[in-house]
Amino acid sequence: MAQTPNQRYRVAPLRPRKKSWPFPMNIYQTAVGRKWVMALTGMGLIGFVLIHMIGNLHVYEGPARMHEYAETLRTLGGGLMPRGLVLWLMRLGLLGMFGLHLHSAITLKNMSGNSSEEATLIGGAKKYAGGRQHLAANYASRTMRWTGPIIALYLFYHLADLTWGWWLGDKFVSGDPYHNVTQSLSSLPVAILYIVANIALALHIFHGAWSMFQSLGINSPRYNHLRRGLAATLAGLILIGNLSFPLLTQTGLISEDNRECPINETTGLACLVEQAEGH
Amino acid sequence: MSNNAEIINVTIKVWRQDGPTSEGRFETHQQAISTHASFLEMLDLLNESLNDQGHEPIAFESDCREGICGTCGVMINGRAHGPQKATATCQLHMREFSDGDEIVIEPFRASGFPVIRDLAVDRSPLDRIIESGGYITVNTGAASDANLTPVPKEASDQAFDAAACIGCGACVAACPNSAGQLFTAAKIGHLNLLPQGQAERWKRTENMVETMEEFFGSCTNHGECSEACPKEISLDFIAFMNRDYLKAKVKNRALTGQK
Numbered sequence: 001m002a003q004t005p006n007q008r009y010r011v012a013p014l015r016p017r018k019k020s021w022p023f024p025m026n027i028y029q030t031a032v033g034r035k036w037v038m039a040l041t042g043m044g045l046i047g048f049v050l051i052h053m054i055g056n057l058h059v060y061e062g063p064a065r066m067h068e069y070a071e072t073l074r075t076l077g078g079g080l081m082p083r084g085l086v087l088w089l090m091r092l093g094l095l096g097m098f099g100l101h102l103h104s105a106i107t108l109k110n111m112s113g114n115s116s117e118e119a120t121l122i123g124g125a126k127k128y129a130g131g132r133q134h135l136a137a138n139y140a141s142r143t144m145r146w147t148g149p150i151i152a153l154y155l156f157y158h159l160a161d162l163t164w165g166w167w168l169g170d171k172f173v174s175g176d177p178y179h180n181v182t183q184s185l186s187s188l189p190v191a192i193l194y195i196v197a198n199i200a201l202a203l204h205i206f207h208g209a210w211s212m213f214q215s216l217g218i219n220s221p222r223y224n225h226l227r228r229g230l231a232a233t234l235a236g237l238i239l240i241g242n243l244s245f246p247l248l249t250q251t252g253l254i255s256e257d258n259r260e261c262p263i264n265e266t267t268g269l270a271c272l273v274e275q276a277e278g279h
Numbered sequence: 280m281s282n283n284a285e286i287i288n289v290t291i292k293v294w295r296q297d298g299p300t301s302e303g304r305f306e307t308h309q310q311a312i313s314t315h316a317s318f319l320e321m322l323d324l325l326n327e328s329l330n331d332q333g334h335e336p337i338a339f340e341s342d343c344r345e346g347i348c349g350t351c352g353v354m355i356n357g358r359a360h361g362p363q364k365a366t367a368t369c370q371l372h373m374r375e376f377s378d379g380d381e382i383v384i385e386p387f388r389a390s391g392f393p394v395i396r397d398l399a400v401d402r403s404p405l406d407r408i409i410e411s412g413g414y415i416t417v418n419t420g421a422a423s424d425a426n427l428t429p430v431p432k433e434a435s436d437q438a439f440d441a442a443a444c445i446g447c448g449a450c451v452a453a454c455p456n457s458a459g460q461l462f463t464a465a466k467i468g469h470l471n472l473l474p475q476g477q478a479e480r481w482k483r484t485e486n487m488v489e490t491m492e493e494f495f496g497s498c499t500n501h502g503e504c505s506e507a508c509p510k511e512i513s514l515d516f517i518a519f520m521n522r523d524y525l526k527a528k529v530k531n532r533a534l535t536g537q538k
Contacts, residue, residue: 010403013493014390023528031497032488032524108497112456115390115496124496125455130292130305130383132357136502137455144499211500217522219515 014114031111034104039212041097041104046205046234048094053241063178063259064275070177071273102152109145122146140207147200154197161190175269182256185249194246202239209234284315287378291325293337294385296394299401303394305383314374318361319344319351321373338397346370346509349445352452353398354385359449359507367447367509387452391459391494402448404494405462409446411490412483413466415475434472441468443510451495453507459495461504463487464520465512471523481527482537488524 020026027033058069076086113124120127123145134142162180165172171183185191209231213219248254256263261271288311296303308329312321319341326336342350351368355361361371376382384398392400430438442465450461467484470476476483498517505514532538 009407011391011393011401011407011494013407015493017489017493027525027528030489030524031492032521033528035498035521036525108499111492112458112496112499115457115494116388117390118388123455126388126457128354128357128385128388129294129303130354130357130385132354134501134503135358135453135506141499141501142455207500214498214500214514214518215521217518217520217525219518219522224515 015111028104031108034108035215037100038104038108039215041101042208042212044097045094045101046209046238049201049205049238050234053238056245057241059178059181059245059254063176063256063261064272064278066178066181067176067269067272068276070175098155102148105145105148122149138207140203141211143203144207147204150197150200151204154193154200157193158197173263173265173268175265176263176272179256179263181245182249182254185246185254188250191246191250195243198239198242201242202235205238206231206235284313285378286311286313287373287376287380288312289321289373289376289379290381291321292381292383293398295337295397296386298396299393312373314372314376316373317344317369318355318371318373319369338395338399340399341369344369347445349447352387352447352449354383354387354452356383359387359453360447360509364506365509365511367445370509387448389448389451389454389457389495391457392448392451400448402446405446405448405459407494408459408463408487408490409466411486412479413470413487415470416479417475428474430474434474438469438472441465441472441512441516444469444508444512445510447509449507449509450504450512453503454496454498455501455503456496456499458498458504459491460498460517460520461508461512461514463491464516467520467523468516471519478535479537480523481530481532481535484520484523484527488520 018029021029028037055069055073058066073087074084109124113119116126118127118129119125123142125142125145140147160166161168161184162177165174165180168180168183173179185194210227213227245254261275262268288309291308291310292305293308294303295306308325310321310325310328312324316324319339322337322339329336339353340350342348344351346367346369349367352360353368355368355371360366360368362375363371386392386394386398386400387402388400391404392402394400444462444465446462448462451457451459454460467487470483471480500514500517502514505512530537
């Protein structure tokens with residue numbers, strides 16, 4: 001095709017470059033920079049999910065130790081910090097990471113969707129009229145934009161369930177997580193919801209924990225072969241730990257049959273504190 | 280591979296589109312072809328018979344037909360450059376197919392690759408990326424001595440692997456996000472690994488990445504690009520580019536004259 005001066009750019013840019021923001025915000029203006037943010041916040045969120053899962057294993061030690069763990073989180077920083085301050089700071093950090101992770105994911109998905117004339121609505125993946133074969137993309141990587149929203153919705157449900165006590169109503173006892181968990185997860189539909197959501201979470205981490213090495217450019221032939229294994233191990237550990245709670249509540253291993261303390265926010269919690277001191 | 284050519288009958292379901300803005304459609308043709316023929320020779324024969332019948336031949340691109348120019352490239356049965364790994368469309372032979380097969384042929388798709396006609400797409404956005412930094416600047420004049428600049432063997436090997444990119448655009452076509460990462464990373468990697476590329480390294484990385492993002496989508500590390508690549512460019516170059524991009528952003532580039 002002959003080029004005339006006004007035809008020099010036969011294909012116009014889909015999204016012309018915008019005026020640069022001041023450093024370091026300009027990093028977030030580009031997709032590669034946004035992937036850095038997504039990888040770093042993802043790393044932080046995986047760390048949270050892992051620690052959250054490990055901490056929740058206290059449920060196997062009974063209501064008193066579970067209460068003690070919850071109290072410890074509120075009194076982090078000991079006498080130096082006001083009660084709950086460190087916990088709230090961590091919550092704000094998590095909220096910030098979650099917000100950035102979500103914002104970068106949604107905007108990058110839109111960018112990808114706009115880069116193909118035929119793209120699926122939710123996943124933003126390109127379609128070929130004659131169909132296509134996937135050679136390298138696995139189920140986890142192709143469903144990132146489905147598992148992501150599922151996890152976000154589940155997170156809201158989970159907070160409303162066990163932090164705010166919306167669905168449990170009168171049965172919710174603030175400060176007695178063992179009681180709340182058994183109350184919530186002993187219902188079969190709720191247990192199924194937790195299981196489905198945690199499978200989505202594990203799939204998300206399976207691709208995410210591998211993908212972040214690429215996004216951050218952490219790449220060396222010395223340990224590249226370990227990346228898949230690390231992602232699979234992380235996803236597997238988190239999956240097994242998190243699935244154990246609904247499954248074992250359903251089978252009756254986590255239950256309140258042997259509970260000695262009354263269930264309420266006054267004498268009940270005092271009794272739990274007394275029990276925990278005994279160990 | 281047998282030395283005896285066989286004649287196979289294949290059904291060709293090919294994308295026809297009269298122009299960039301026209302509605303496209305699939306057209307079905309029958310073609311008897313020797314298994315020794317290349318894929319493009321099969322299309323040539325099909326075009327001859329279409330021509331004889333007074334129909335418009337199928338527009339497709341090809342140039343060297345020896346797998347090094349990057350001009351050819353179509354989606355064959357949902358795979359960029361067809362079923363054979365590390366093979367450009369022109370190097371694909373009909374022995375990869377069997378008698379009675381249906382072969383679906385579609386153009387490389389991406390908003391950055393508008394269809395010109397039938398299977399031919401405009402890949403000039405790749406040229407825009409090269410223009411924005413895929414070069415080195417040297418004083419011309421008397422040619423310097425060969426081997427004047429020492430290049431470590433490893434750097435030279437890696438740079439050569441990246442330089443194998445023929446710019447066919449299969450990576451963009453295979454990418455579910457229509458991202459141009461593998462092409463851009465190969466071109467950046469090729470120059471950033473060599474001593475000659477160091478002077479403009481950070482400016483190049485920043486400019487090429489940001490030009491790429493004007494036209495293409497965002498990488499989600501599926502790895503489809505590398506699988507589709509006729510030159511098997513590694514995903515490692517994308518990681519290298521991602522790292523260099525952030526370094527470029529934080530470098531004191533005023534000091535290296537790369538403002």
